Amino acid sequence: KQIHYFTDVHSTNNEAKRIAMADAPEGTIVVAEAQNRGRGRMSRGWFSPxxxxxxxxxxxxxxxxxxxxxxxxxxxxxxxxxxxQQVTGVACGIKWPNDILYQGKKIVGILTEMSAEIDVINYIVIGIGINVNIGQEEFPAEISGLSTSLAIEAGRKISRLDLLTAILQQLESLYTGVLANGFASVLGEWRSHSITLGQNVEVLGGTGNFTGIAVDIDNDGALLIQTGSGVEKVLAGDVSIRP
Ligand code: BTN
Structure with missing residues (x-):
């Protein structure tokens, strides 16, 4: 498998898309020490010191x-x-679809980008950003109240190499399982890590804003929300958990 390592890039997703278009094989990784134009969902930036x-x-x-x-x-x-959980002992939760939070504060963001024809995927780039050893005072003011890091929550410096190694092992084993047996086992694990299910949520976007109780995810990964007028299926959008 190829690993492309950079000290500094605009965005590892941009590099990954570039080499995917040049036929990089499945499993190729792009990793950087810093991003100076890290990108988040909804056209936001991503702080990547x-x-x-x-x-x-x-x-x-x-x-x-x-x-x-x-x-x-x-x-x-x-x-x-x-x-x-395995490397740091910090028990994070997944907020649908793919934020990883600890006590309501963001530790990990995931940005997936795809190139596809009508019925086939050319490639998917899954971009993952993890706040590992960032001190609370180092976050920019506008995200400081919403963000935390593994070092802050574990109370010690975390080895990025150990954590990346464990993530790649987990990803490989889950993906191999998915190709062989389908998504059911991943959905089961997703449910057990979820902090969204059972909560009162507000959905922003798409067909307008509405609220309801997040009851489950279905086999497509869509979030099912029980509203006063039935179950709504949400495939994409921003979901906030209400107190
Ligand atoms: C989000 O929560 O809004 C998603 C953040 C995704 C950040 C990662 S860091 C690696 C990859 N490269 C990027 O530019 N973004 C993703």
């Missing part, structure tokens, strides 16, 4: 239809939260 986190992207070429791509993101969230 030098040597303080794990900023990386994985190229997959799953034999799925484009509609099944969100499952890869759920799989990545399960792999990362299991590896974090």
């Amino acid at each position: 030098f040597a303080k986190g794990i900023w990386f992207s994985v190229i997959l070429r799953p034999p799925f239809s484009p509609a099944e791509a969100p499952k890869c993101t759920l799989m990545a969230a399960v792999a990362v939260s299991s590896a974090i």
Whole structure:
């Protein structure tokens, strides 16, 4: 497998897309010490200071239809939260679809980008950003109240190499299982790591805002929300958990 290592890039997702278009094989990793234009979901930026986190992207070429791509993101969230628990002891939760939080504060963000034809995926880039050894005072003011790091929560410096190794092992074993047996086992693990299920949530975007109780995810990875007028299925969007 190829690992492309950079000290400094705009965004590991951009590099990964570039080499995926140049036929990089499935499983290729792009990792950087720092990103100076790290990207988040919803056109937001992603704070990616030098040597303080794990900023990386994985190229997959799953034999799925484009509609099944969100499952890869759920799989990545399960792999990362299991590896974090194993290496650091910090028990994070997954907020649908793919934020990893500790006590309501963000530790990990995942940005999945895809190139597809009507019925086949050319490639999927799963970009993962993990706040590993960032001190609370180092976060920019506008995200400081919403963000934390593994070092803050574990109370010690965390080895980025140990954590990245564990994540790649988890990802490989989950993905191998998915290719052989389908997504059911990932969905089960996703449910057990979820902090969204059972909560009162507000959905922003798509067809307008609404609230309800998040009751489950279905086999496509969509969030099912019980509202006053029935069950709504949400495939994409921003979901906030209400107190
Ligand atoms: C989010 O929560 O909004 C998603 C953040 C994703 C950040 C990662 S860091 C590695 C990869 N490269 C990027 O530019 N973004 C993703």
